[in-house]
Amino acid sequence: MPGKRRETLAAGFDFGLQRETPLLNPQILLKxxxxxxxxxxxxxxxxxxxDLLEQLHELKxxxxxxxxQKIAGGxxxxxxxxxxxxxxxxxxxxxxxxxxxQNLREFYKKSKYTPLDLRYKKTRAIRRRLxxxxxxxxxxxxxxxxxxxPARKIALKA
Numbered sequence: 015m016p017g018k019r020r021e022t023l024a025a026g027f028d029f030g031l032q033r034e035t036p037l038l039n040p041q042i043l044l045k046x047x048x049x050x051x052x053x054x055x056x057x058x059x060x061x062x063x064x065d066l067l068e069q070l071h072e073l074k075x076x077x078x079x080x081x082x083q084k085i086a087g088g089x090x091x092x093x094x095x096x097x098x099x100x101x102x103x104x105x106x107x108x109x110x111x112x113x114x115x116q117n118l119r120e121f122y123k124k125s126k127y128t129p130l131d132l133r134y135k136k137t138r139a140i141r142r143r144l145x146x147x148x149x150x151x152x153x154x155x156x157x158x159x160x161x162x163x164p165a166r167k168i169a170l171k172a
Contacts, residue, residue, distance in 0.1 A: 053102040058109040066113075070106045073099055 053073075058066060077099045083092050115132065122128040152160075 052098055053105055055105050055109055058106060061109075063110065063113065066106055066110050070103065070110070073103045073106065077103065 053069075058069075061069070077096065080088075080092055080096045080099060084096065118129070119132055122132060
């Protein structure tokens with residue numbers, strides 16, 4: 015894109031998003047630092063993928079700024095915040111992954127084969143076991159024997 019430059023953070027992170035404003039603008043960093051609180055996964059479920067990616071980008075920039083402040087000798091409250099921001103990033107990534115896998119399952123539901131990572135896990139032995147239909151299948155000859163010579167019913171005299 016002409017006129018827009020790709021920016022990296024002071025900590026050396028490159029997120030690949032195009033922005034016109036510099037990321038290390040002090041006003042932006044202050045606003046982000048004050049806005050971030052503990053993120054809950056159920057709140058993230060309703061957001062779109064684009065919103066989640068934007069939030070992820072903001073959290074990563076906040077984390078990098080907190081790490082810069084840590085090196086510069088920031089306050090103890092900033093240092094403890096690094097942990098919550100890291101966990102928030104993990105939550106956002108988890109929700110993105112869950113949504114992606116859910117969409118893939120929906121997509122492959124109609125097709126004959128599904129990718130290995132979307133198939134049910136169980137155990138190796140269970141996966142190789144015959145299905146119920148295969149296990150109950152009998153030959154034509156055996157089927158005729160069953161019909162013409164059924165099991166005898168015996169009545170006991172009391």
